[in-house]
Amino acid sequence: MRPDAAIGVWTLRWRRFRKHRSGMASLVILAALVIFVLAAFPLQQILGIDPDTTDLFARFDPPSPGHYLGMDEAGRDVLLRLMVGGQISLLVGLLATLVGGVIGIIIGITAGYFGGRLDGILMRFTDGMIALPLLPLLIVLGAVDLTKLGFSSDFAHSGAAGFWRIVIIIAIVDWTAIARLVRAATLQIRERDYVRAARAAGASAGYMMRAHILPNIATPIIVSFTLTVGRVILFESVLSFLGFGVVPPTPSWGNMLNNAQELVTTAPMLAVWPGLLIFVTVIAVNFLGDGLQHAFDPRSER
Amino acid sequence: MRNFILRRCLQALAVLLVMSFVIYSLIGLMPGDPLDLMIQSNPGATPAVVARLREIYGLDQPIYLRYLHWLWSALQGDLGFSRTHSRPVLEVLAPALWTTCKLMLISFTIAVILSLVLGIWAALKPGGWVDGLVSLAAFAGISVPVFWLALMMILIFAVRLHWLPASGIANVGDGSFTDYVRHLVMPVTTLALANTGGFTRFVRASMIETLRMDHIRTARAKGNDESRVVLIHALRNALIPVVTVMALSFGTLFSGALLTETMFAQPGMGKMIYDSILANDFNLALSGLLFATLVTLLSNLVADIAYGWLDPRITL
Amino acid sequence: MTELLGIDHLNVHFPVKGGRTVRAVQDVTFSIEAGETLALVGESGSGKSTLGYTVAGLQTPTSGTLRFQGTRLTQTTWPAARRSIQIIFQDPFGALDPRMPVSDIIAEPLLIQRIGTPATRRARAAELVEQVGLPRDALNRYPHEFSGGQRQRIAIARALSSEPSLIVADEPLSALDVSIQSQILNLMKEIQETSRLSYLFISHDLAVVNHLVDRVAVLYLGRLVEVAPREALFTRPAHPYTKALLDAVPRIGHARKRGAGTIKGEMPSPLNPPPGCVFHTRCPKAQAICGSEIPALEEFTAGHEAACHFKEV
Numbered sequence: 066m067r068p069d070a071a072i073g074v075w076t077l078r079w080r081r082f083r084k085h086r087s088g089m090a091s092l093v094i095l096a097a098l099v100i101f102v103l104a105a106f107p108l109q110q111i112l113g114i115d116p117d118t119t120d121l122f123a124r125f126d127p128p129s130p131g132h133y134l135g136m137d138e139a140g141r142d143v144l145l146r147l148m149v150g151g152q153i154s155l156l157v158g159l160l161a162t163l164v165g166g167v168i169g170i171i172i173g174i175t176a177g178y179f180g181g182r183l184d185g186i187l188m189r190f191t192d193g194m195i196a197l198p199l200l201p202l203l204i205v206l207g208a209v210d211l212t213k214l215g216f217s218s219d220f221a222h223s224g225a226a227g228f229w230r231i232v233i234i235i236a237i238v239d240w241t242a243i244a245r246l247v248r249a250a251t252l253q254i255r256e257r258d259y260v261r262a263a264r265a266a267g268a269s270a271g272y273m274m275r276a277h278i279l280p281n282i283a284t285p286i287i288v289s290f291t292l293t294v295g296r297v298i299l300f301e302s303v304l305s306f307l308g309f310g311v312v313p314p315t316p317s318w319g320n321m322l323n324n325a326q327e328l329v330t331t332a333p334m335l336a337v338w339p340g341l342l343i344f345v346t347v348i349a350v351n352f353l354g355d356g357l358q359h360a361f362d363p364r365s366e367r
Numbered sequence: 368m369r370n371f372i373l374r375r376c377l378q379a380l381a382v383l384l385v386m387s388f389v390i391y392s393l394i395g396l397m398p399g400d401p402l403d404l405m406i407q408s409n410p411g412a413t414p415a416v417v418a419r420l421r422e423i424y425g426l427d428q429p430i431y432l433r434y435l436h437w438l439w440s441a442l443q444g445d446l447g448f449s450r451t452h453s454r455p456v457l458e459v460l461a462p463a464l465w466t467t468c469k470l471m472l473i474s475f476t477i478a479v480i481l482s483l484v485l486g487i488w489a490a491l492k493p494g495g496w497v498d499g500l501v502s503l504a505a506f507a508g509i510s511v512p513v514f515w516l517a518l519m520m521i522l523i524f525a526v527r528l529h530w531l532p533a534s535g536i537a538n539v540g541d542g543s544f545t546d547y548v549r550h551l552v553m554p555v556t557t558l559a560l561a562n563t564g565g566f567t568r569f570v571r572a573s574m575i576e577t578l579r580m581d582h583i584r585t586a587r588a589k590g591n592d593e594s595r596v597v598l599i600h601a602l603r604n605a606l607i608p609v610v611t612v613m614a615l616s617f618g619t620l621f622s623g624a625l626l627t628e629t630m631f632a633q634p635g636m637g638k639m640i641y642d643s644i645l646a647n648d649f650n651l652a653l654s655g656l657l658f659a660t661l662v663t664l665l666s667n668l669v670a671d672i673a674y675g676w677l678d679p680r681i682t683l
Numbered sequence: 684m685t686e687l688l689g690i691d692h693l694n695v696h697f698p699v700k701g702g703r704t705v706r707a708v709q710d711v712t713f714s715i716e717a718g719e720t721l722a723l724v725g726e727s728g729s730g731k732s733t734l735g736y737t738v739a740g741l742q743t744p745t746s747g748t749l750r751f752q753g754t755r756l757t758q759t760t761w762p763a764a765r766r767s768i769q770i771i772f773q774d775p776f777g778a779l780d781p782r783m784p785v786s787d788i789i790a791e792p793l794l795i796q797r798i799g800t801p802a803t804r805r806a807r808a809a810e811l812v813e814q815v816g817l818p819r820d821a822l823n824r825y826p827h828e829f830s831g832g833q834r835q836r837i838a839i840a841r842a843l844s845s846e847p848s849l850i851v852a853d854e855p856l857s858a859l860d861v862s863i864q865s866q867i868l869n870l871m872k873e874i875q876e877t878s879r880l881s882y883l884f885i886s887h888d889l890a891v892v893n894h895l896v897d898r899v900a901v902l903y904l905g906r907l908v909e910v911a912p913r914e915a916l917f918t919r920p921a922h923p924y925t926k927a928l929l930d931a932v933p934r935i936g937h938a939r940k941r942g943a944g945t946i947k948g949e950m951p952s953p954l955n956p957p958p959g960c961v962f963h964t965r966c967p968k969a970q971a972i973c974g975s976e977i978p979a980l981e982e983f984t985a986g987h988e989a990a991c992h993f994k995e996v
Binding site for chain 2: 206
């Protein structure tokens with residue numbers, strides 16, 4: 066048997082994570098949610114329905130066989146729209162976190178590794194960013210007219226533009242937490258002797274970041290990413306709800322609530338379902354982050 | 368210390384200046400411009416007239432010149448005219464600010480008290496059932512979409528139970544204090560709940576850490592009774608980081624206020640900003656956003672100074 | 684004998700808070716011959732690690748020159764020299780990346796210098812693992828699975844991988860158990876015999892030095908106070924500071940001296956080094972001149988240099 070420590074570390078962490086009850090529960094819930102949103106594809110096939118086709122004779126139809134949660138204000142299948150909207154919401158959550166994470170990692174690692182004046186400038190910038198009230202800023206960014214930025218009118222009003230716009234605008238405001246975390250971790254790692262040894266051998270800054278710093282700060286980044294996903298999903302839902310995010314007819318959990326305030330008297334369940342799904346997703350993601358933190362922290366050995 | 372405050376003030380000023388330019392540019396990128404609206408209401412305008420108007424309003428100039436021009440007027444107290452309200456921006460801003468301050472202050476106070484009680488209670492026995500419940504509730508508070516929480520409250524308390532009014536600040540013709548309070552209950556509760564979760568987790572973490580410190584053990588060993596140890600010795604130390612985080616959370620609080628005001632139709636800053644963006648009321652949106660930024664920066668400044676003042680280990 | 688490394692009038696200063704300057708290395712001149720081991724001895728704070736880092740290219744000198752194999756080291760010549768100068772650190776736990784398997788750690792200098800292919804680098808790592816006395820299966824394992832001594836062997840293997848001609852060893856033994864120290868020392872000796880490389884061996888302990896080195900350089904407060912062949916230094920120390928250091932070494936057959944020879948007080952701060960001879964504040968032989976005039980490091984017998992107005996010749 067060949068002892069392999071790479072597996073050893075992760076086995077240890079998995080064992081610790083498994084003991085974290087809420088973390089495990091949230092992992093199960095998240096898996097169920099992923100299955101739920103992906104079930105849109107087979108469901109569409111089996112029932113022969115479409116999430117975007119409206120039927121004005123079926124508005125607000127109660128649940129029935131074939132339409133398990135009934136119809137919405139435009140006569141579309143609510144269950145199917147919840148599934149498809151979930152795909153969009155989760156995808157925005159992951160992508161915006163990823164893009165923002167990359168921005169944060171680049172800024173944080175640059176500030177931490179090079180230090181000095183560059184560090185000062187980047188961190189003042191980050192502090193300034195943290196100080197801002199994010200939601201109003203996001204709304205303004207969401208209201209920006211893409212044609213004024215030189216995009217064609219066709220593109221500016223397409224579903225793809227709506228999707229990517231929200232990914233990008235969330236990413237450019239929500240990278241600060243990761244940047245600060247990465248900077249602090251980089252400051253610690255860059256003083257290690259193994260980094261010095263590589264520098265003495267002539268390694269470039271790029272090599273150092275890739276080979277030594279990133280792998281050694283990966284665990285806090287993973288935890289921070291997880292928590293960011295939760296926050297981003299909330300941002301997406303708020304923006305889409307206010308009409309500055311994912312644009313109908315493409316459904317998202319946020320924009321399914323667009324008309325909910327007016328409908329709250331006539332069709333309250335239309336207001337309940339999307340919000341409940343957002344709530345469950347975000348709480349599960351947050352508990353997962355908590356569990357990961359516990360599993361990655363060597364001090365939490367009990 | 369004085370140097371530190373001065374430096375932070377200058378920094379805040381610089382951030383404000385940069386932000387004013389960024390927001391000014393972004394607002395310029397929103398659909399339509401002031402002239403389009405004017406042309407719409409005057410279909411007879413010839414291209415020559417339009418060009419002349421462009422010149423008069425300076426819209427043919429590059430963005431930074433227009434910005435400098437705006438900045439110069441703003442510094443002299445002229446924030447322009449609100450299109451939708453047909454009044455100077457300052458006159459619209461002032462009452463909205465008052466509504467928002469009230470909402471935020473009451474909610475913030477409730478959130479602080481609630482989170483202190485829950486956080487300390489949970490910290491007394493980490494891993495116990497109280498801790499578990501409080502943690503679950505705190506996570507729920509962090510994870511719930513604020514606007515959906517507001518919707519659910521409207522659904523339950525206004526639509527189903529008819530206990531509370533769904534929106535506005537008072538019924539027409541009823542100026543009584545009870546009516547006024549009844550209108551505030553749901554917005555305040557929503558905003559308070561949305562912030563309690565994060566605060567509670569922080570109070571709990573800070574308390575647990577403090578209770579593990581040596582001087583607390585010493586205080587216990589000296590035979591002080593437990594409630595004294597917790598309330599007098601530990602709390603004082605635990606509060607230092609908590610105060611900072613709470614003051615730093617102003618931006619989040621404001622974002623929450625924007626949603627709460629929109630959902631419950633409270634005529635505050637948040638709703639005003641939202642409405643002005645929807646209605647292309649550029650001057651009002653710009654001033655509102657900058658005002659929110661200014662207040663956030665000020666509160667962060669206060670947090671920094673408070674931190675230095677509370678924690679003697681930090682030399683500023 | 685040919686000079687491998689030459690250092691001329693080297694200064695390393697650091698700016699610190701409040702506009703002050705730490706003078707870590709001041710006007711240091713010495714050389715290392717090919718195949719020679721030079722010990723750099725001094726207390727903590729003497730600037731010996733800074734000097735070592737400068738030689739290893741981790742610290743930019745404030746002024747002065749470094750020559751390596753006859754070439755002056757500048758911005759343009761450093762990169763080529765890096766494969767020939769390697770470093771071993773004191774703490775074997777911090778010196779190895781916990782996320783890298785041993786084979787990657789050992790081959791890293793080759794990878795950085797773009798020497799060979801992945802296959803040849805792996806082969807070289809395997810060869811080195813055996814040379815430093817580790818089991819072959821160590822290659823696929825991670826640093827945390829090894830003891831301090833074994834880790835130091837891994838660090839040595841890494842330093843050897845690019846076939847350097849000079850290794851800077853920054854107190855490579857002081858973090859190890861005494862029983863392990865001699866094993867590592869023997870390993871370093873063995874390597875020198877087979878590879879004919881030079882060591883700049885940094886140590887605070889003269890006793891350790893005695894077993895390995897050819898010459899000793901004594902550093903005090905950033906300045907070289909004495910450079911001598913090992914035998915000469917141990918038997919006829921010329922500088923009062925060297926003498927005091929030797930007296931502090933417990934040796935079989937010698938009673939530890941107290942009183943007259945031992946030095947008093949603490950080393951002054953490198954932020955504010957005393958004028959004249961840096962050692963005069965603690966020197967038992969100090970006279971008026973010592974407080975005003977810096978003694979030059981001069982050779983008084985073949986290969987024996989000392990910087991003292993009243994050196995014992």
